[in-house]
Amino acid sequence: MxxxxxxxxxxxxxxxxxxxxxxxxxxxxxxxxxxxxxxxxxxxxxxxxxxxxxxxxxxxxxxxxxxxxxxxxxxxxxxxxxxxxxxxxxxxxxxxxxxxxxxxxxxxxxxxxxxxxxxxxxxxxxxxxxxxxxxxxxxxxxxxxxxxxxxxxxxxxxxxxxxxxxxxxxxxxxxxxxxxxxxxxxxxxxxxxxxxxxxxxxxxxxxxxxxxxxxxxxxxxxxxxxxxxxxxxxxxxxxxxxxxxxxxxxxxxxxxSNIKVRKVTAELAFDSLHDYYTVTEELKAFSGSACLLTHAKPLVIHDELRKREVSEGSDAVECLLVPEKQKTAADGSLCSGVSDSGGSCQCETAGETKPCCDFPCLYNDNLSGYRCYSGQEQIPCSPPYSLITYKRDRCLDDYPCATYGYDYYWCWTGSLPHQWDYCSPPLWRSKAENGRYCRSNHACAKYGSRYKWCYTDDRDSWDYCCPSDDCHSAKNGKTCRSDHPCGFHGYIYLWCYTTDGSWDYCCTSNDCLSAVNYKTCRSDHPCGYHGYNYLWCYTDDIGNWDYCCKGCSH
Missing domain, CATH: 3.40.570 (Extracellular Endonuclease; Chain A)
Known part of the structure; x- marks a missing residue:
């Protein structure tokens, strides 16, 4: 070729x-x-x-x-x-x-x-x-x-x-x-x-x-x-x-398209898991490969290219950018065989038929979760991302962290079928109710509990949490209504009306109030489409407005 x-x-x-x-x-x-x-x-x-x-x-x-x-x-x-x-x-x-x-x-x-x-x-x-x-x-x-x-x-x-x-x-x-x-x-x-x-x-x-x-x-x-x-x-x-x-x-x-890709492999080091998730989300799309976490401990890497050392913080990480060894189902299960049924990928695994991804499994901000295309249908998926558990134990090489048909991330750590543990989910912007971000190696998840929680520091302080710091992300994975983003709304805690007709606590509102010209959107008119095909908001009480977007304040 x-x-x-x-x-x-x-x-x-x-x-x-x-x-x-x-x-x-x-x-x-x-x-x-x-x-x-x-x-x-x-x-x-x-x-x-x-x-x-x-x-x-x-x-x-x-x-x-x-x-x-x-x-x-x-x-x-x-x-x-x-x-x-x-x-x-x-x-x-x-x-x-x-x-x-x-x-x-x-x-x-x-x-x-x-x-x-x-x-x-x-x-x-x-x-x-x-x-x-x-x-x-x-x-x-x-x-x-x-x-x-x-x-x-x-x-x-x-x-x-x-x-x-x-x-x-x-x-x-x-x-x-x-x-x-x-x-x-x-x-x-x-x-x-x-x-x-x-x-x-x-x-x-x-x-x-x-x-x-x-x-x-x-x-x-x-x-x-x-x-x-x-x-x-x-x-x-x-x-x-x-x-x-x-x-x-x-x-x-x-x-x-006349473009073909050769195998791309590399070892990458990051100052934090936040940087890892931000960069490797796009690297997955570039090469069709995953960068699997192999270390989540203090690293000291002398690198003339960077003229500095990688952070020695507890969340510095190293990963290996590798091509997929074997086709997997959308939930991460290994396939014994793959077929094309009705224009979509089908995976045979352990006596079951599961959908598989035709395109990389990427995070969808609008859906607050990972999605891929199987044929022309967009389906939930579990991205390959880590070979270590939330306790930093090593997963088996052929069983990286994934959902494997469950509603949480986990992996096998030893002899099957007994030795396994939870993995920190690939959510790099999860946030606690107290306004602090979740510890980068302990993202918002249940970890066997009835509720979602996370550690917020290295002293194991914890709180209930939201999967994302998006101003439309409520606790336990619910979504705020587009016309009622996360805010105080007259109370002393952050909350919003959710799309299921109820309400819930939420964790952030800062990103909803930034206009392109660095002005602040009105508190009662946050950044949104408001009937148009572009994001905008009113910036004062006399009708002045500007284009806006989440996170554009920098």
């Missing part, structure tokens, strides 16, 4: 760009010879509009770049956006800063600021490397994926040295029906097209050992709500593009 790193894009493209990260000035060119080193095999992506202008280091549609491991220890910094000296001249061909004013859209990087250093970083801070991205999409969803991509690629590049190159292309899908600036706020409105989606394609090429090469791509809807980011990945996943189109509900995208 050969590695396929060239993907055919049949989108209706207007212009094509590549950001060279060398010069801060942009220019139209007749070919990409001046910046061909940023393309795999020095070849630009195919399937583009033949009438499109080729522009080195400008935006309109895609940006090709490489990841330099020498920049790995340098975090991203705030941009001082550069602009050409004659704004009136460039205004006819590209966006200018005033186009973004009072729109709710960020100047979103295509070539990420954090992927470059020195003059290369300066070059990313130009409007020719910016596309209008929803503020919450840019600052939360897409930022997490950029961070995860660096986490995946940097250790590989450092390990492989000069024998490998990570070629990356990030681009946009134009939406002809949405433009900025808005008519209400600009004398020269609707000049700049807002993309409906943002996508990234990666080709990791090892120059001497092709078994270490791999490729993948992912795409997300440019919106404040969960963007439905999906990954095109391994050849055994069928109809991947169709699932992406269903997830993004777009008829404007027509493409054929």
């Amino acid at each position: 050969s590695l396929l790193c060239n993907t055919m894009f049949t989108l209706g493209l207007l212009t094509c760009i590549v950001l060279t990260a060398i010069r801060a000035q942009a220019k139209v060119v007749t070919s990409f010879k001046e910046c061909k080193e940023f393309f795999y095999k020095n070849t630009e992506p195919g399937g583009m509009d033949q009438n499109a202008k080729k522009i080195c280091q400008m935006i309109p549609l895609y940006s090709a770049y490489t990841l330099d491991p020498a920049c790995s220890s340098t975090p991203g910094v705030k941009c001082n956006w550069h602009k050409d000296s004659d704004e009136n001249v460039i205004k006819g061909n590209q966006a200018i800063s005033s186009d973004y004013s009072d729109t709710g859209y960020d100047r979103g990087h295509l070539n990420p600021n954090s992927f470059q250093c020195g003059t290369g970083r300066t070059a990313t801070c130009t409007l020719t490397n910016a596309a209008p991205m929803d503020a919450c999409f840019n600052r939360i969803h897409w930022y997490r994926w950029e961070s995860t991509l660096r986490t995946l690629l940097l250790p590989k590049l450092v390990s492989d040295g000069a024998f490998a190159t990570a070629y990356i292309v990030t681009g946009t899908v134009p939406n002809a029906n949405k433009r900025i600036p808005h008519r209400e706020t600009s004398e020269d409105p609707e000049r700049v097209t807002v993309p409906s989606h943002i996508w990234t394609a990666v080709c990791y090429k090892h120059h001497t050992d092709d078994t270490k090469s791999f490729s993948f791509s992912y795409m997300g809807r440019n919106q404040p709500a969960e963007p439905g980011i999906r990954v095109q990945m391994s050849p055994d996943v069928q109809n991947t593009l169709g699932a992406v189109k269903r997830a993004t509900s777009s008829d404007s995208i027509s493409s054929k």
